[in-house]
Amino acid sequence: MRHLKIKQFEESFFRVIMFLSTLLIVLTLFLIIFTILYKGLPSLSWEMISQVPKGGFYFGKEGGILNAIIGSLYLSFGATIIAMIISLPVALFINIHLVKRKKLVNAIRFILDLLWGVPSIVYGAFGFAVMIYFGLRTSLLAGMITLTFLIIPIMIRSMDEVLKTIPIGLMEASLSLGSTRSETAYKIFFKQSLPGIITAILLSFGRAIGDAASVLFTTGYTDNIPTSISQPAATLPLSIFFQLTSPIPEVQNRAYASAIVLTFIILLISISSRFLFNKFNKHNIKS
Amino acid sequence: MDNDIKINIKDLNLFIGNKHILKNINISIPNKKLTVILGPSGCGKTTLLKTLNRLTDLYPEVKVKGNIFIDNEDILHTNKNITEIRKNMGLLSQQPYPLPMNIFRNVTYGLRISGRRNRKILKNRVEHYLKQVNLWDEVKDRLKDSASQLSIGQQQRLCLARGLAVDPEIILADEPTSALDPISSQTIENEFLTFNGNYTIIVVTHSLRQAKRIADYVIFMYLGEVIEQNSADEFFNNPKEEKTKEYLKGIFN
């Protein structure tokens, strides 16, 4: 009897804890969104997202943040595409060709997890050093390369987590039909995990577009829209930073408006990730 | 070597880590006959089957010693392409694993990767093999549907058709009916009986009754060892070993 009471208490105790934690997270999220909307929405205008900064923009004069929007999109698309070309083969390789090399695979995973945890400012510093070494100047290219380094561990490990869940029976089935390991990788495992792979790519894109520290030294900043990858570019996070540190309230509010733009882009990415996940998930309804 | 022997296993030992899983296995499997591997759970039947088409290569801790001759070629020590060896053996696993594509593509997968792409021929083959496994009527109007939408019994038959489509000489089936209802089991069993004579079939099963219905030749395993192997007649009516007699009486199972 007593035992039962303790059990019931435990049960309700953990229920309450879970409820409170959930509430806290949801509240925080709403608070963040509310703050940027409250402060930023009045300053958000068509001009803001369709024009580059005019002279005196950072002192409250006319112009917008189109330079930063375009710069951020260029950078993140570029980095995501390069990272994808590298990450997909690696993730497939460690899950299919290296199935028998458990220790090696665990070591690779461990290193990637370490790299995932390295603060982005360190990537920034590293990118900066590489840039200097090759005599590059702050540019889209240098930023893209730095961001690529930053998101590769994220992308490989996210793809890897999806590939890991595929039962070995599917590999056995594919091999017994006479596929090579590479055919198994690209014709079977890739297809089976496509929804998860897309999610991994978009997750990395979201991480890339939101990161400020890694592009701080490498991409530079400019009020113009870059016309080649050897030119510097503005980014949304840095644009927010510059506006927020201004003493002029009007400019500060524009920083929040820029934050809305950035959040909106990331939201769009999440939604399309969901959409694409469902669209490509048709082969995995049962299993 | 005897012409009527398709697979000859000599002194096969298999270790997983430091566990001795298969112990001194010596087996001769007759050509174009149906051989049943019987034995209680955990005795190593699945492991033996996977060793035959070298799927054991996928497992980190597995070590294999000995020889497996298939048509006089030792597949454990060969320069031949393992992919070719595997292609020669259709595998039907305990659970069906449909490929992540539609029904049509599942059946033609093996043909396509070996370069056969002629639309008309593929269509023809799909119909042929799906009819052979008794699935055609159920799926002929939904060949473009994802194979994962089929029921488990249909998936099992699809996997059989897919395996037959690469034109193997050997069929390995690991408890192909254990997850199925009696009717689907019956269907699969009947298919094996129809194929018999054209393929060398090895079926793993728990079910004595099923073994009696389908086997030409029986191998009885217990705790990683082969206790007895004989023609079905001899095995069921005139068992030699004490363990076999006990097993047939259902003393352990």
Ligand SMILES: Nc1ncnc2c1ncn2[C@@H]1O[C@H](COP(=O)(O)OP(=O)(O)OP(=O)(O)O)[C@@H](O)[C@H]1O
């Ligand atoms: N990957 C593995 N790692 C460790 N041990 C394994 C592994 N696979 C199989 N074994 C062990 O090998 C032995 C034989 O397993 P196997 O799956 O071949 O048995 P089985 O005869 O097919 O049994 P069942 O009838 O239940 O399917 C078991 O003791 C099992 O625990």
Ligand SMILES: [Mg+2]
């Ligand atoms: Mg088994």
